[in-house]
Amino acid sequence: MIDVRGFAAKSATTSLVPFTFQRREPGEHDVRIEILYSGVCHSDLHQAKGDWGNSVFPMVPGHEIVGRVVSVGSAVKKFKVGDFAGVGCMVDSCRTCESCKQDLEQYCLTHTSFTYNGTEQDKTTPTQGGYSTEIVTEERFVVKISEKLDLKATAPLLCAGITTYSPLRHWKVGKGQKVGVIGLGGLGHMGVKFAKALGAHVTMITTSASKGEDAKRLGADAVLLSTDADAMAAQGASFDFLLNTVPVSHDINPYTNLLKLDGTMVLVGALTPLDGVVGGSLMLPRRTIAGSAIGGMAETQEMMDFCAEHNIVSDIEVVDMASINETYVRLAKNDVRYRFVIDMATMPA
Amino acid sequence: MIDVRGFAAKSATTSLVPFTFQRREPGEHDVRIEILYSGVCHSDLHQAKGDWGNSVFPMVPGHEIVGRVVSVGSAVKKFKVGDFAGVGCMVDSCRTCESCKQDLEQYCLTHTSFTYNGTEQDKTTPTQGGYSTEIVTEERFVVKISEKLDLKATAPLLCAGITTYSPLRHWKVGKGQKVGVIGLGGLGHMGVKFAKALGAHVTMITTSASKGEDAKRLGADAVLLSTDADAMAAQGASFDFLLNTVPVSHDINPYTNLLKLDGTMVLVGALTPLDGVVGGSLMLPRRTIAGSAIGGMAETQEMMDFCAEHNIVSDIEVVDMASINETYVRLAKNDVRYRFVIDMATMPA
Structure with missing residues (x-):
């Protein structure tokens, strides 16, 4: 031993x-x-x-x-x-x-x-x-x-890396897509870096203007303050993909409404019950909510190699x-x- | 005029x-x-x-x-x-x-x-x-x-027909898949007929034993009583696809737990808020919840032709x-x- x-x-x-x-x-x-x-x-x-x-x-x-x-x-x-x-x-x-x-x-x-x-x-x-x-x-x-x-x-x-990389890859995030990362913490800051490196247009969605500014330093193209109802409404039904890194129970309906037809929001933070899942919001237009947990070992190696290629660290x-x-x-x-x-x-x- | x-x-x-x-x-x-x-x-x-x-x-x-x-x-x-x-x-x-x-x-x-x-x-x-x-x-x-x-x-x-046909087609339901239809009403009874005609193994998931029997007459291969906690647990993480036709707000967590890795539950009934969306249940294993509304006109014609081919009516x-x-x-x-x-x-x- x-x-x-x-x-x-x-x-x-x-x-x-x-x-x-x-x-x-x-x-x-x-x-x-x-x-x-x-x-x-x-x-x-x-x-x-x-x-x-x-x-x-x-x-x-x-x-x-x-x-x-x-x-x-x-x-x-x-x-x-x-x-x-x-x-x-x-x-x-x-x-x-x-x-x-x-x-x-x-x-x-x-x-x-x-x-x-x-x-x-x-x-x-x-x-x-x-x-x-x-x-x-x-x-x-x-x-x-x-x-x-x-x-x-x-x-x-x-x-934090593989938890955000895996859903971005599984749902084929890439060039030409408008992607939102919800929440800027350990997971969110990696989500911004990966989504950007994969070629997407990346919006940081946060309650904090100062975190929004920091997200731009990390590579985000835009910032959307979730506390600004007008700004949220103006971007309704416009996102292809949302990576939701909020680690606690919250009302997800304001975020669901940001998804366009066939858009997907993936939860990687909150393990607990979520409010605001409204059938009608998922139907018109057709939208998807999913979860994802870390990644397999082959994909973890792939991520580590991707990081070396794109010089990405935390x-x-x-x-x-x-x-x-x-x-x-x-x-x-x-x-x-x-x-x-x-x-x-x-x-x- | x-x-x-x-x-x-x-x-x-x-x-x-x-x-x-x-x-x-x-x-x-x-x-x-x-x-x-x-x-x-x-x-x-x-x-x-x-x-x-x-x-x-x-x-x-x-x-x-x-x-x-x-x-x-x-x-x-x-x-x-x-x-x-x-x-x-x-x-x-x-x-x-x-x-x-x-x-x-x-x-x-x-x-x-x-x-x-x-x-x-x-x-x-x-x-x-x-x-x-x-x-x-x-x-x-x-x-x-x-x-x-x-x-x-x-x-x-x-x-009722196109509302159930469209998600079955969009999510590519077919042979070799274990499909559950939740609720037996106008939508559910068409869901059973279509899922069966598409080649899936179809389970009617209902609170009513008598409706379960009727679902078999309509083509269901099996019945799962959602009120039977042991039976629900025994079929945990086993379904590829669930068509949820329940028309009112309800706790969806017991159904989410029936989905296997990369399984999808599509809501076509309830327009209203739903309880029981638990982040952890969507993450381990990776699962998806989505909504769907009727179908486009080309797909509606496709469904009507499918019905003629398979002799399906309500x-x-x-x-x-x-x-x-x-x-x-x-x-x-x-x-x-x-x-x-x-x-x-x-x-x-």
Whole structure:
């Protein structure tokens, strides 16, 4: 077994504290990675605080993991020692079901092993995440990261990146399309960058004029203030695609009405009940609402390669491991543009 | 002008009464039709009673109109005197916008002239519907009906038929697919017939065991009682496509959970707000909810030809024109299997 230092939540009501645990010895298909940076996703906070009612403790959060390969199993083909590599929201799946066969491991019909607060394929052994010094993962669930990119700023691509890239690709967003990204946070800022790189005309839809300005810096062509009823009405039925990154329950009808005939709004933020789904608004004209969760491993690699090609990374703020509890306080206030990344070199000895 | 006898609602609170009015003299592109049968759609009742807040009186309802061509304009190509012909929910549109150019006149970006309780393209002249002896309509908005079909039972195809046929075709329902039709009424019973004829495995999803049995008579392969939580759970994530014909606000989450990865539920009944749209249910696995309204004229003709080929008509009960108020009382109680059709030969002199 491999000794690993990390930070864990011991219960939903306590702060995260130093925590030493063990990873499995690498098998022949495994990649052993020294973690250099770990992104801080809003879902880390939700799970550490037990907000979703599914938390198991002790919990080492973190599913935006990047680092350097320190050893590979004998059957590993894609990686060699020294490569930059990343692990995202999943570390395993059944690999044999209809979803896995389509490279959609996140929709595994048997059991997706999420990176933390989940279990291995035995459905018993807890998984532990990226706020730690090392991880051992089967190569199917590890992606290669180009040396051309700023490594620390690639960490959020493993969750915020793929969560926005996958629906843009699945619904074939591209040139000639008018795309709106709703909400500018960790997900939204990646949505703007990807939609722009895919050739779409991108509108940031936000309640905040200052965020609108920042979205233009990130590549948005236009800004629509959702609080301006006249502006919203003027752009009614004009969007081909909307990427809705709002992370909480909200009234979606004002956004639905922005979609043109056969337009689609994809929800990637809010897991909870939504108001304002009005049958008539979906019928005249014909409109679609859908959901999407992260992306499969092949698509995650595709995204990482797309990022290298287009020089896309996340906008981040680097924090120390020991400051994680203060970081969570700031995250809860949305005081971040646009993702915190823990520098794992700051892990206490 | 052409003198026409009909029945009209004079206000939202009165019964329908005999009403004489005038249609335009046929122009060179017009078809003049002697109305032989007119279906009674639930939306007739809603609009006659002012339920949607958009009613203009006097109103002659009826948008499931079939009859015989009695004259054609000099430029008419598709029809000759004596043909069976039908008029559905629309009688005109701008014909030049992006939607009209795609043969999707129901989504006209300028102005769809609905058959009654609407206005002509001048946005001023009221339109009047099928509870009447004759109609004059531009040939683009008239469909041919095969002599092989029982004419009176084709009337509901013009609304209930195309409303269910169009989404089944748009979302490419066919062989090898598991399809659920939710609700067995005027729309649902056509949904079962069409989905079956298109080659799908069809499950009737209903609250009523007796309706379930009747759905089998109509062609359904299986029945799922939506009140049986165990049965609903057992079929979770198993349907490729759901046609939701429930005409009122309801909790859609139990149905969403029946959809498999990349499955779609299309709403064709409820125009009003819906509960139970849960972001997480749409994300894991990736699922879609959409709406659809009737169908374009080319597709309506395609449906009518499909019906002739597959010998599909509606299950109807023929009623007299003078009994329309009693018919509305029965309709409000859902006391119909599955559509009332007025025999226009019973129109009082």
